[in-house]
Amino acid sequence: MNAAPLAIALGDPAGIGPEVILGAWARLRAEGRLPPLFVVGGPQVLAAAAARARIDCPLVPIADPAEALFAIGAGLPVMAGLDAPYTPGAPQADGARLALASLTWATRFALSGVAVGLVTAPVAKSALAAIGFDYPGQTEFLADACGLPYRDAVMMLAGPSLKTVPLTVHVALAEVPALLSPDLITHKARIVAAALRRDFGIAEPRLGIAALNPHAGEGGQFGDEEARIIAPAIASLRAEGIDAIGPVPGDALFTPRARTGYDVALAMYHDQALIPIKTLDFDEGVNVTLGLPIIRTSPDHGTAFDIAGQGVADPGAMAAAIRMASAMAAARSGA
Template sequence: MNAATLPRLAVTAGEPAGVGPELLARLAASDLAADLVAITDRGLLGQAAAACGIRLHLADDDGQRIAHRPAGHLRVRHVPLGAPVRFGQPDPANAHHVLAMLGAAADGCLDGGFDAVVTGPVQKASINEAGVPFSGHTEFFAERAGAEVVMMLASPALRVTLATTHLPLAAVPAAITPALLERTLRIVDASLRQGFGLARPRIAVLGLNPHAGEGGHMGREEQDTIIPLLERLRAGGMDLIGPLPADTAFVPAMRPRYDAVLAMYHDQALPVLKSEAFDSTVNVTLGLPFIRTSVDHGTALDLAGTGRADPASLFAATRLAIDLARHRAAA
């Protein structure tokens, strides 16, 4: 990408029976300044556009960069469906279609053909029912790229990263090790510098226990694991705050003190983020050798095919991907 061309984004439609194809159609109908390349089944995209009452001008992707994309124009990298789609009814026969979309997007980013990938929501259960173990986009891309990654959820006002993601709560304390925290914090720090342009990122680290352990009276993880690790990383130059009690870390007076938060587990911080910015929150995978953003919602099967699904999260994910791509190109 250069100053004369648009950021070239791969956009995957996600679960074909969900709202992803319709959201992609609405994105394509906008005049957003990006070279959008839909990775999906061409016929499915036509169905989705019809459901939304949108007329799209579709063309095969030729791999060439462009300087302008008129609203409603979209290039497509065709990935055929495994079975016809009935909106709202996922079919495991389309699991390999979904995986092929993700593989094409990742490989295109790795070989430089795309500047970023933006992903629509997938139905994990449907993929697993097809006999393919699948825990999510993040893990898929990490394995494809051979990278260690961290999940970030970002809104215009708050960035939250996670030390652990989809673990049962009972398994979290044993997972919070010095090695995990150091790896996670180094990825977050590097990503905030390289991707978000922060010269000295300030990261607030939450405690695991109520009141951040209350000096060891409500749990020893802070005293034995978190505090010693933070002190060592601070001595190495990282700007780390905490461990902070999760119940006060997000109050307005605290927000100006940090650029991002590291939470110890999934539901420690995400309810705060989603309750205040659900439609504008973006899932970002840190640590990959390419940019990946995603909607922060599910497949909404009950809305699929109605044309009523709200595309706000996909627009937010695409805008952030554009910003990150431009920043990376300028670095």
């Protein structure tokens, strides 16, 4: 058992976040794998969501994160003081303010050490932007809260079958070639390798690095980024002692045989990384932020406003995110 509980940020209360938090608690308890945790705010939201989705999850009010270590046996510990109306499928400004307050406090708890890490439920970026949230997403918010530049917070998607990292994230596909550089690839690859050693117990991480163009450029016929940018970066990484292979054509990197040759795949753009992980591990995919001094995981899905409140949301990814955060905390503590 970790020495401190995990803090769970509620996410947008109009989405499926409340349901999957409740469902993950019930699933992990049934599995006998429930670590100490607590939800930051939203007791009324969670109570309404549990009743509507018919999830049997007693809520235990707490005033201090330390109480979660003892309250988790009786139900789901929830810190009071932050709340909003429960309006599933209909995002509201009050809900966005609750989501931001929950994220802010959960981050503070993790930074102060009273929480061993945080797990974030999905937010609606447009709803947060409407109330003045000036970050592309939660990852950038967390990097700033930790006093780090955005480039030091690396998004990894992890599931039972695959771990993958998009080197460029929320940008238009047309912008990707200009954003790629040997420095970008080597910088993020170093962060990934260090995190796999520290948080996942992989002593000698193997990195599979994707090509950008079809057939890895076909000797320059379909683009020269492989020869000009990606291959030099791989050579630099190997010179540093990092086991990196590539550039491997994107249509070959994710085959079953290829996946046995690396621990994580580094992809050049968003969909190149997310399509395979969501195809293979959609209901158990976890978004992990690497490179931070704190642990942060999240289910690899969005708010799903279209099904919120219907009791059909699968809590598997949230349960996986909680399990992974707890395992990462144990790895950091040497437990």
